[in-house]
Amino acid sequence: MNIEQLIHDVVQIQDKHRLMKQKTGGYFNIFTITNIATNEVAICRILYELLNPKGSHYQGGVYLALFVEHVLNMNIPVSELQQAAVYREYVIANNRRVDLVITTPHYVIPIEVKIFAGDQENQCADYVKIAQHANVYYLTRFGDAPSKVSSQEEKCITTISFAQHIVHWLLQCVTYSQTMKLASICEILRQLLGAIRQFTEQVEDEQEMDIQQVLTASATTMKSAYRIEQGVKKAKINLLHRLFKELEQRIQCEKLNNDYDYAQKQYRKLDTYYDVKNSTYPGISYLYKKDIQSGVDIWFRIELDGRLYAGFVVAVNGRDGKQVLSETEIKGYLPHIEQACIDNWWAYWELLPDANEAQIPNFKYPNEEDFYFELFEETTFQTFIEQIMERVYQLFPEGRSE
Template sequence: MKTQLLLNEVTSISKKYQLINEKTGKNFNIFRILGNGTAETAICRVIHELLDPHGSHGQGDIYLRLFVQSVLQLTFTEKDFQTAQVYREYVIDENRRIDLYIKTRNYAVPIEVKIYAKDQAKQCEDYYRVAVNSPLYYLTPLGSMPGEESIGSLTEKEIQCISFKESIVSWIEKCITLKETIRLSSIREVLWQFLDTIKLFTNQSGDEQEMEIQQLLASSSQNMKSALQIESNINEARILLMKRLFQALEAGIEMEKLHIQDDYAYNDYERTKGYYAKRSNGLPGLHYLYKQDVIEGNDLWFSIEIDHYLYAGFYLSVEDESREYLAPEDIQTLLPHIKKFNRDGLYLHWEYLPLHEEERPNFHMAGLSDCYSNLFDEATFRLFIERCLEGIHTLLDSRFIERLNLPRKPINNW
């Protein structure tokens, strides 16, 4: 009962600040409205535009200077700033593209941005080769390290991990306080909205709201005991939701799945539980046989997995991710209904679910995301399953669906 009272008080605080945000217009955020709140491409565009001395902001290199000083912590000379060029999706060998690349008289600085995308084989190692007097900067929401396959032979000194939560938030806050920004309301308001967007996907609510909740928890021993009890059960509640989600999708697809160790329910839900326990034991998912013996006796699967987001696609059941098993024309023959392929490792084509970006919850950084927390409401959960199954049926060609008698609409037995 006391735990319920604490939950009610925290909910009351959250609702109060939600009302304040509505009244002050803070909820009107153009990045979230356009569905770009966590889109890597859109985020990189904004950062690039700010860093570019010739950017549309018209303020020269003032934002670049702050970035070099506070984020990169490099010592550019005046000549470096005078010769600085900032690139987005800078192309190197094998058509690989560096998200952000700063080139000056004495420096070449590669910056790889990863919000939710997966690392590619030797990606960081390849990007570091074009660095001059600089490490490779690896920018993620919380400053995490890249995977070993991406690092290759690089040492820790050659990779500098930076985060949106600290490095970028601090940089933008400093940009906002510049007198050049303060006097230009259009730039100032965009930066405020960009800052709020980053704080949202890095699980940072407003300072006043956080302080009030912290004071509530610290106000009594019983409140702290209740908070610790809640904390110890949060991951279990999230695991239950993930189990229920896969069960609902499995029921709606109505196909015989592959009972392999990658399955979400395998070995007493080992991978599902490990997802929130930070164990690197693979991703939970559903896997179905799509076509047999497509290459060297290996099969093509239709797989649905959760990384940060839920996604589905066509996966080769082979072991070596670094090898190109099929040419584009071979993939087109296997999947003639796919018009434009999105390849990644052994995935010949994959897409996020649901297909509309604004409907996709982030299961890994659930924190303050309404899109995730609303899944705990029955009506929202059912609608989400419907949207996902619509996307799955779009990915599976109509002839395949008819052959297996797949339902066109989800069934309601979950």
């Protein structure tokens, strides 16, 4: 079987499952439509409501008990769980807020949720201080570890993932006998499960099995599949090169040639972007304000972390680190932004090209319906660049040529 035939067979399988989902309403998923599943604030509210024994599901502590067993892998006595309380945005010292906290008479269990946001300095290390008879649980899409800046190399931090742990827990919730009698709750849980599988790149089981059967039919098909895999990787990297070169050509300022630039070390950040578990954060930076304080500069920066971001970072002696400016100071230096958006050295950031998230591609973890794949059409790519630059010039008018 040649490569063209192999691709044809896989496309047919995808088309079959796509048609099946269309006919059964499988694409109508409220969590996907509203981007709730990838919004950290929104997903924490949903998790909180499910875990809360006093939640509007009126199922008591059932979902919490399943969570403790299948996600936290803890053996907490039933008598303890019967006295459990769940908190969202739990305030601790220095006005830090823990995304979720589960408490019982003898346990305090902090849970930090990270989907796209970065870590803050000492964040997980501070959470360790409030934990009792438990670790801090760090929940990400794929079980990534917190940065050293956040953890300070504390050992009492356990990584958990949406891809494995939350999916498994939701399956337990959906198949729980009482849930199956409640159509509305059951359907909501199924939709949440489907949305999480999408943003964690999990192909539906039946479709995946059909594709695997085609790929593993013979040594020849596997060789073809391997060649396709290598070609896809190169195509993805080439798209990143095109993206940043287009941006650099259109921003008519001299960029900062530093360790944070996408072209440093012969484009290593781009060429290894898909090789490492954590993003290499390729980006491009321009000086916006110099020496606003001793050794402190503000840069305009565009950066790729799964999705494309633009905004302003505050560098201290040319390096990233903890934010040194207050929200009031940021507003003074950046009067044209509505409000500060502090995230480590970022003073403000937003997704590109605009607020229409349906048109914001995920370069790292696209699902089948992601706008990312449209960028391989030349006209769509050029339109995408124009949309990006329209917003970039609004944020950073210095970058527009006269």
